[in-house]
Amino acid sequence: MIKTHRIRKSTVFLVLTIVNVMAFSLLMLHARSVQGRAGELLASSSRIARELQLTDLCLFTEARYTRHPAMGDVHAAFQDHPIALEHFPSGSLVPAPLPLVR
Amino acid sequence: MNRTIERHKNILEFSLSSLLRRKTKNASLLAIYTLIVFAIASLLFFLSAMKREALLILKDAPDMVVQRMEAGRQDLVPLSYAKEIAALRGVREVKPRLWGYYYDSPSGGNLTVMTAEMPAGFIKIGSGVSRLRRATAADVIVLQSYDNEVPLMLEIEEVLPYESELAAADLVIMSELDFRKLFKFPQGHATDLALTVANPRELSTLAGKIVDKFPDARPILKSEMLRTYDSIFDWRGGMMLVMMIAAVLSFIIFAWDRATGLSAEERKEIGILKSIGWETSDVLLLKFWEGAVISLSAFFFGVIAAYVHVYFFSAPLFQPVLKGWSVLYPQFKLVPAVDTYQLGVLFFLTVAPYTFATIIPCWRAATIDPDAAMRS
Amino acid sequence: MNMISLTNISKSFHVGKASQFVAVNDVSLDIEPGKVTILKGPSGSGKTTLMTLIGCMARPTSGRIVLSGMRAAWMASEEPAGVEITSLPERFLNDIRRRTFGFVFQQFNLLKGISVLENVMLPAYPTGEDHREFAKRAGVLLEQFSIARHASSPVEWLSGGELQRVAIARALINDPSVIIADEPTAHLDTALSREFMTIVGTLKKAGKTILIASHDPIVFDSPLADRVVEMRDGVITSSGPKP
Ligand SMILES: Nc1ncnc2c1ncn2[C@@H]1O[C@H](COP(=O)(O)OP(=O)(O)OP(=O)(O)O)[C@@H](O)[C@H]1O
Numbered sequence: 041m042i043k044t045h046r047i048r049k050s051t052v053f054l055v056l057t058i059v060n061v062m063a064f065s066l067l068m069l070h071a072r073s074v075q076g077r078a079g080e081l082l083a084s085s086s087r088i089a090r091e092l093q094l095t096d097l098c099l100f101t102e103a104r105y106t107r108h109p110a111m112g113d114v115h116a117a118f119q120d121h122p123i124a125l126e127h128f129p130s131g132s133l134v135p136a137p138l139p140l141v142r
Numbered sequence: 143m144n145r146t147i148e149r150h151k152n153i154l155e156f157s158l159s160s161l162l163r164r165k166t167k168n169a170s171l172l173a174i175y176t177l178i179v180f181a182i183a184s185l186l187f188f189l190s191a192m193k194r195e196a197l198l199i200l201k202d203a204p205d206m207v208v209q210r211m212e213a214g215r216q217d218l219v220p221l222s223y224a225k226e227i228a229a230l231r232g233v234r235e236v237k238p239r240l241w242g243y244y245y246d247s248p249s250g251g252n253l254t255v256m257t258a259e260m261p262a263g264f265i266k267i268g269s270g271v272s273r274l275r276r277a278t279a280a281d282v283i284v285l286q287s288y289d290n291e292v293p294l295m296l297e298i299e300e301v302l303p304y305e306s307e308l309a310a311a312d313l314v315i316m317s318e319l320d321f322r323k324l325f326k327f328p329q330g331h332a333t334d335l336a337l338t339v340a341n342p343r344e345l346s347t348l349a350g351k352i353v354d355k356f357p358d359a360r361p362i363l364k365s366e367m368l369r370t371y372d373s374i375f376d377w378r379g380g381m382m383l384v385m386m387i388a389a390v391l392s393f394i395i396f397a398w399d400r401a402t403g404l405s406a407e408e409r410k411e412i413g414i415l416k417s418i419g420w421e422t423s424d425v426l427l428l429k430f431w432e433g434a435v436i437s438l439s440a441f442f443f444g445v446i447a448a449y450v451h452v453y454f455f456s457a458p459l460f461q462p463v464l465k466g467w468s469v470l471y472p473q474f475k476l477v478p479a480v481d482t483y484q485l486g487v488l489f490f491l492t493v494a495p496y497t498f499a500t501i502i503p504c505w506r507a508a509t510i511d512p513d514a515a516m517r518s
Numbered sequence: 519m520n521m522i523s524l525t526n527i528s529k530s531f532h533v534g535k536a537s538q539f540v541a542v543n544d545v546s547l548d549i550e551p552g553k554v555t556i557l558k559g560p561s562g563s564g565k566t567t568l569m570t571l572i573g574c575m576a577r578p579t580s581g582r583i584v585l586s587g588m589r590a591a592w593m594a595s596e597e598p599a600g601v602e603i604t605s606l607p608e609r610f611l612n613d614i615r616r617r618t619f620g621f622v623f624q625q626f627n628l629l630k631g632i633s634v635l636e637n638v639m640l641p642a643y644p645t646g647e648d649h650r651e652f653a654k655r656a657g658v659l660l661e662q663f664s665i666a667r668h669a670s671s672p673v674e675w676l677s678g679g680e681l682q683r684v685a686i687a688r689a690l691i692n693d694p695s696v697i698i699a700d701e702p703t704a705h706l707d708t709a710l711s712r713e714f715m716t717i718v719g720t721l722k723k724a725g726k727t728i729l730i731a732s733h734d735p736i737v738f739d740s741p742l743a744d745r746v747v748e749m750r751d752g753v754i755t756s757s758g759p760k761p
Pocket residue numbers: 531532539540541559560561562563564565566567568
């Protein structure tokens with residue numbers, strides 16, 4: 041008698057999908073639980089922001105306008121590297137002249 | 143009920159066998175698809191987390207910031223403005239702020255200098271600065287002051303906590319005295335004014351009054367800051383999207399080609415299935431599973447990988463784009479922000495079009511008469 | 519027992535067009551249960567067409583086909599008078615076809631790249647039967663036709679004779695009572711054709727009703743053939759002695 045009843049591909053796929061759904065749900069639960077603790081995680085950030093009256097994240101520090109986008113000048117939506125010449129709008133894409141930076 | 147499940151399982155079984163016949167092709171298809179879902183989901187996760195973070199900062203931001211313009215450029219505000227504005231009805235508090243940027247040429251970092259109540263000669267620094275200058279508490283940092291003669295020697299009193307990186311990585315906080323020394327900052331002036339008002343709904347009226355009184359003043363409302371933030375993320379996000387579009391497009395063409403180009407071979411197979419007793423709906427179910435297996439797996443793999451990428455590893459793959467040419471980049475751990483609606487849309491866009499593109503071209507072929515295979 | 523009876527069956531193609539063509543013309547025939555019936559005739563005489571009508575793959579333009587001695591899932595009980603299949607809705611027709619008929623095609627029509635075992639099981643997939651059940655049956659069939667050692671190889675690795683046996687095994691997977699084979703020996707050499715007839719002998723012994731279209735003497739001259747029906751231009755010219 042040959043072995044005809046091996047593990048079926050469809051079973052493997054369904055198990056894989058269930059594992060996927062479970063992993064996905066676990067991550068969503070993770071998101072929830074971290075969000076629950078978000079207050080304390082972000083406490084020091086918000087304390088500093090409150091004390092210094094910060095208006096922005098420091099995600100982008102390469103230029104003045106990126107550090108404080110909220111403070112940017114309407115007429116100069118894009119400003120440049122601290123030692124680059126200001127040129128709009130390519131200043132946000134073109135770095136400062138190398139000899140000056142070094 | 144059981145029969146329906148068994149039927150699905152049986153047909154799914156054959157879909158998988160069918161997909162496995164072109165192993166490399168379908169595996170690469172799955173890989174590319176996963177990669178695209180991964181990239182888009184990473185972007186969604188990243189942007190929603192960032193927006194959340196920014197909102198949190200802006201929650202405690204001043205209701206209004208007043209700048210002074212000189213010939214269209216931002217300039218220092220005389221403290222006399224502060225007194226007069228404070229006298230306006232509805233203004234609760236006016237706080238002149240002293241802050242500026244310091245380009246640290248040895249390291250190439252662009253620091254943000256702010257002032258706080260603290261003893262002269264001491265500073266607090268963000269952990270990004272600490273990393274950049276390899277200095278921690280009790281070390282002394284030398285800053286080049288604007289009068290070129292005397293470098294400023296400042297002792298680090300405290301390094302701001304690591305958790306605050308996203309807000310404070312590039313900060314150097316010093317006393318007003320040191321600040322004025324460092325920048326030769328004129329007495330009687332501030333960088334800008336931070337206003338707190340009694341009733342936030344009167345903000346725009348108040349802004350109008352301020353501009354009336356000082357035509358060179360530029361009030362920036364909190365709502366404008368929020369708007370700027372939205373657009374800045376949309377802009378950076380948009381830049382990344384543009385880069386992804388090429389990948390997405392080529393995938394669409396690839397998928398389209400694969401899905402719509404029903405080969406003679408496939409047509410013949412459908413004929414055979416019909417002739418051995420499969421119904422039209424069975425064939426369509428087969429094609430449905432062929433599409434769903436790939437797209438469903440791609441969705442889950444992509445989204446799960448994106449979650450891990452963004453929330454466990456802080457989106458390292460985005461850093462080159464986000465960093466720009468900055469030397470000082472915050473190390474942060476994002477608090478997960480999952481937008482169910484966006485994920486739902488992503489799910490729909492991933493699974494539905496691909497599955498339909500697999501089924502639709504088979505529609506006609508699936509309706510051929512079962513006797514066709516008898517005469518091939 | 520299963521019995522198929524055809525009354526005044528006609529099948530026309532391209533009805534109403536200039537190219538209208540009558541492939542089967544007013545055929546009446548009773549096919550005995552448990553017997554081997556051979557359809558014989560020159561090319562284009564309508565053998566294949568007639569078989570697709572009997573096998574519920576196509577509907578006749580006119581006439582009646584009555585199946586008796588069968589029971590489909592949707593029937594409360596076995597219809598004593600038989601079922602008139604020509605007017606049945608598509609779904610029911612399909613159901614009858616799956617349970618009652620097993621087909622062996624001239625080109626074998628096996629799916630490339632799919633294993634022998636799975637090819638054999640394919641007709642059972644959409645029935646919703648428990649996988650274990652038909653997998654077991656498939657195993658038995660593969661043993662019976664001595665192709666069990668190829669069970670997991672793709673069909674393209676097999677020789678012509680083996681392919682033929684896989685095709686027969688596939689026709690038997692749903693345990694049909696009628697086997698319909700259209701020119702089953704056209705691609706086989708003499709030895710393999712004889713082997714095929716041996717298998718037909720076993721099937722006959724197992725009580726299957728067998729209908730074969732062929733112009734191969736090995737088939738219609740075989741002692742197994744209970745009845746040889748001759749066709750020409752869509753008409754039965756000789757329906758042979760009723761066994
Ligand atoms: N779908 C169709 N449309 C038009 N004509 C058809 C169609 N199917 C069959 N025919 C015609 O019907 C006639 C009978 O064909 P059929 O295939 O039944 O013959 P046959 O006896 O099986 O021939 P062979 O021995 O070559 O297989 C042929 O002339 C064929 O051209």
